[in-house]
Amino acid sequence: MDESLESKFTSLKAKNLKIDLTRGKPGADQLDLSNQLLTNSVPSESPSGVDVRNYGHPLGIDEARELGAKLMSATMENTLVGEQSSLLLIYQLILANYLFGIEKPWKDQDDVAFICPVPGFDRHFRLLEDFGIKMLTIPLTGSGVDIEKFKGLLKENKNIKGIMCVPRHSNPSGDIYTDENISELLQLGKEYSSEFLFIFDNAYLLHDFLPSANQTAVWDLAIKHNVLDQTAIFCSFSKVTFGSGGLSFAAAGTKLFNLLVRQRTSMIVSADKVNQLRHTEFFKNKDDVVNHMRKHAELVKPKFEVAFNALDSLNPKIGNYKKPSGGYFISYNTNKPIAKRVIALCEEAGVLITPAGSTYPHFNDPADSNIRLAPTFLNLEDLKEAMEVFTIALQIAHQE
Numbered sequence: 001m002d003e004s005l006e007s008k009f010t011s012l013k014a015k016n017l018k019i020d021l022t023r024g025k026p027g028a029d030q031l032d033l034s035n036q037l038l039t040n041s042v043p044s045e046s047p048s049g050v051d052v053r054n055y056g057h058p059l060g061i062d063e064a065r066e067l068g069a070k071l072m073s074a075t076m077e078n079t080l081v082g083e084q085s086s087l088l089l090i091y092q093l094i095l096a097n098y099l100f101g102i103e104k105p106w107k108d109q110d111d112v113a114f115i116c117p118v119p120g121f122d123r124h125f126r127l128l129e130d131f132g133i134k135m136l137t138i139p140l141t142g143s144g145v146d147i148e149k150f151k152g153l154l155k156e157n158k159n160i161k162g163i164m165c166v167p168r169h170s171n172p173s174g175d176i177y178t179d180e181n182i183s184e185l186l187q188l189g190k191e192y193s194s195e196f197l198f199i200f201d202n203a204y205l206l207h208d209f210l211p212s213a214n215q216t217a218v219w220d221l222a223i224k225h226n227v228l229d230q231t232a233i234f235c236s237f238s239k240v241t242f243g244s245g246g247l248s249f250a251a252a253g254t255k256l257f258n259l260l261v262r263q264r265t266s267m268i269v270s271a272d273k274v275n276q277l278r279h280t281e282f283f284k285n286k287d288d289v290v291n292h293m294r295k296h297a298e299l300v301k302p303k304f305e306v307a308f309n310a311l312d313s314l315n316p317k318i319g320n321y322k323k324p325s326g327g328y329f330i331s332y333n334t335n336k337p338i339a340k341r342v343i344a345l346c347e348e349a350g351v352l353i354t355p356a357g358s359t360y361p362h363f364n365d366p367a368d369s370n371i372r373l374a375p376t377f378l379n380l381e382d383l384k385e386a387m388e389v390f391t392i393a394l395q396i397a398h399q400e
């Protein structure tokens, strides 16, 4: 190993760092933006006249449904407000299809498969794995999924039930799918099967921190391509107000929406309407949310810049990445199969990074190349140190 790298690594290890870069959590300064939610008093009745302290209104109070619908450009009638987790709503939709289905329960079918863009969100993969659903991976191109590969998968596989994707600031690559890309997906999926589901996880719908590409609301594209009945869209306030303390929203075409509602009704009587009202008092309308997200962007941007500066200092022979303009992650691809080694070296120096392979189904990154960085949670000092460790680890692993 290069002696100067070795001595730098030794001195970094001597610092006994304990830095956790693993999960995309908001920083404490971002959480502070919503502190008013901790102290605002919540009336017992919503403006629409619902006693929020009691059971009932399982789809949510009108004010919260309207807000969610506006965010996703959907109709209030086809939008529900869940608990604090959009992942739970996605799980419930898959469960509903598994147990009941629109036409025939998935549990009674063979070789049920889903298309998963990669690199992707580990929890989507885990969710599908729970149901024994086969995951067919498809690469992201920087502006959506690889359409030729998408066509290939549809041609080669019989029982694909849909695609689960993050169309804006994809986790972790940051891809913003173009309208053309989404339109092609919708058209091809519809031609493949009337049961093909388009699951759009819009976790980063409003999370730009740099000027970002425009995107037509997926709801509107689904209407344009006449596939609303096969489309479900999810988002939440987990990275708007409090991590796991916000609200979640689902919007879907009527058949799917009813299926989700049917599933949820077996599980809960109604969601926490007190928290719904707390949020709708804090955000009166979509503009309030958008303005709030500008404040998040101001806090998050300098952190991404620290990470970008560190990565830009590296020799391009080591690997590459594309600068995201929003979301919570950076996706770095090494040119050699060294992701596991890089992460192990970082751990030796006290910096925890999401395990290699996490961005692929079954933790299987065939090229052992993709590494997900999550810069938001750390303060700038810790982040600088973590990035120093990461870049040294990359250089060492590349040379070995």
Ligand SMILES: Cc1ncc(COP(=O)(O)O)c(C=O)c1O
Pocket: 024, 084, 085, 086, 087, 088, 121, 166, 171, 201, 203, 235, 236, 237, 238, 244, 248
């Ligand atoms: C793509 C994506 N979807 C969903 C979630 C979780 O959202 P929620 O807290 O609403 O379940 C995350 C969180 O990291 C995410 O990255």
